[in-house]
Amino acid sequence: MGVSPGIGHGPSYVLTVSVPEPPEGATYTGEAEQEKERAMAALTQVAGELEARGNQAGGEAEEVLKAQALMAEDPGLVVKVRSLIDRGTAAPRAVFEAFTKYRDVLAGSGGYLGERAADVGDIRDRVIALLTGQAMPGLPVAPEEPYVLVARDLAPADTALLSKDDVAAFVTEEGGPTSHTAIMARSMGVPAVVACPGATGIPPGVRVMVDGTSGDVRVQPAESDVADAVGAATARKAALATWTGPGATADGHPVPLLANVGDPAELDAAVAAGAEGVGLFRTEFLFLDRTEPPSAEEQVRAYRAALEAFPGGKVVVRTLDGGADKPLAFLPTPAEPNPALGERGLRRFARFPEVMDAQLSALAAAGASSVMAPMVATAEEAAWFAGQCRDRGLTDVGVMIEIPSAALRAGELLAEVDFVSIGTNDLAQYAFAADRGLGAVSRLQDPWQPALLDLVATTAIAAARAGKPCGVCGEAAADPALACVLAGLGVTTLSMAPSALAAVRAGLAAHTLEQCEAAADAARGRSSAADARAQARAHLPGLARLRL
Structure with a gap:
């Protein structure tokens, strides 16, 4: 499904979340209150980091990230995490279970709520990474050329600070016309295709061309095809600029x-x-x-x-x-x-x-x-x-x-x-x-x-x-x-x-x-x-x- 028009092409960068699931039945040593404090501190830190990214990004990304920061400290989820720790569950596993259950409920709701499931999963993984001392997967810094960002889905924190100078297009396996990826892509003016099965199987670094109008994603396109598509887009933009005034038929x-x-x-x-x-x-x-x-x-x-x-x-x-x-x-x-x-x-x-x-x-x-x-x-x-x-x-x-x-x-x-x-x-x-x-x-x-x-x-x-x-x-x-x-x-x-x-x-x-x-x-x-x-x-x- 094409959700943001235009032609984008470049090497693929496949974003895969590599924060492993904490082992089932994981417990902790020490006092429950200390474990709860550790979990609460991680949730607060992640919420603060998301809000800070939003302040840095500004615009629509700021609103999206502030909303996500509120999810990180949602009272119902906090109560669930604390309750699981009281039963002996280690903080990382408690966060995993509480947030995964909420994410699955949202995903099953469909529509706007379903498309917020990726946001909840992103918070979960960031908190677990912080609690276990792991690093979250990141995006290229100062890439040599704009790349096509490919992912199962994208959360706000993944894309908030990106610009058209960094990313040529987005491709995700999940999402719809109101998903975060679609909203951000249209805001940035970057071509995007969502609901593209098998996209994360694209080999990293291969050339990809994305048509955000038709929904076509081409792997290793011929240089002539890229030139034709870009030329057509440029000519179309120039032609459209000549039409002005109120809307009317000929x-x-x-x-x-x-x-x-x-x-x-x-x-x-x-x-x-x-x-x-x-x-x-x-x-x-x-x-x-x-x-x-x-x-x-x-x-x-x-x-x-x-x-x-x-x-x-x-x-x-x-x-x-x-x-x-x-x-x-x-x-x-x-x-x-x-x-x-x-x-x-x-x-x-x-x-x-x-x-x-x-x-x-x-x-x-x-x-x-x-x-x-x-x-x-x-x-x-x-x-x-x-x-x-x-x-x-x-x-x-x-x-x-x-x-x-x-x-x-x-x-x-x-x-x-x-x-x-x-x-x-x-x-x-x-x-x-x-x-x-x-x-x-x-x-x-x-x-x-x-x-x-x-x-x-x-x-x-x-x-x-x-x-x-x-x-x-x-x-x-x-x-x-x-x-x-x-x-x-x-x-x-x-x-x-x-x-x-x-x-x-x-x-x-x-x-x-x-x-x-x-x-x-x-x-x-x-x-x-x-x-x-x-x-x-x-x-x-x-x-x-x-x-x-």
Whole structure:
């Protein structure tokens, strides 16, 4: 799965964790209190080192590493380690058992939580290495040329201080589009491929070429192939730079291009990339990894930052999408057999009205107008949310279409709200019963699946009949070919990562609305994602000219 676009090539560096498992049944000599103090000191030291690395790295890496540092001193894990030592287990083994059990629980949860399992395993290994006097495996210092970093998975501490001068690309066997590797690679602007089986079997030091768009990883490619790929990437970048201005088709049909933004630090990149506004302002960054909810003042500052970055453009704020794969430490977490189908998004928002009231009031105080709710399944839920927003003076109210029931009954939902925005990632997850964070079922997450396009079309048709906007803010909008198809299906705005805006703008501008509609019809007429993509591209000749 390609998760960060571009071509990267260089010698492989295969990162293997070599901290051995402490022997089962290992005990200690001396007093239990001394052994517990030794374990606690190691946990504290590792947490401090992670936080220090975060401070040194800055940016998104700082937030990721600070969150990982909090895991190292998690009260529940500390209690478990101390309890095991009280039973006679040596500190290294106690840390191993406590953290491994927690890591396995996260891995089994899938999604965002599953992709945090590597972070927990990394903490465990660092603490064990410290307790046993071993050295953690490191990365090359001052390499002669940028290398391709290959690993089973990567934890934040592995990559926080890397730069594009050091690493040409990332390849991991595990992970998904929201894994740490994917997040960091996109932040650094480095190509990355995840969920690549057998990657750690690549011999160290051999030449590797990585295509972060297609997901191709080539071992020992011919020099001519590398030259062709790099040349194509360079030419493509130059060609895309010539396309500027608002998003529109060749015959002038407007398709505003907006940015998906995860926190205020990403706003500058969105502005620099020519975004016409924000189609998805995720607010979870304010609430995750903290024991108290954010204050009203903190929320207002964050929302105003987005509004001030686009004074003339639309800024759509998604209310808190907590629960399931994004647990909130300051709220009780229910024990659910299948969290992805449980109490998340609007369902959790409604259960804790004080959190909802604080956020909606802060949005109103910041001057926001466009607000949408995640995980809405019925018209009744849409009407309830719209009422809560309008009671607080929020005038442009929308809902996310992420559940098949919402797409199938989009007309009823649109009777209650002012706009809808399709989240293709979750809509695919629920339509195909395929965890969006699980590499083994990533083919079912392909946004070219005709059944998914049918659900998008159903929603867009309902919006057109209601005379109301229908946007797409999932990763599907970042594919230039699929962006043309979405426009042909009747989607009115497209929102994506800032790095994708230039290619999508150029792809749309190279085709008329009629060509986009023909591509959409051709894609929906096929039975597989691969055929849908191929048939759509046959109707979009400008993509080849642009090398897209």
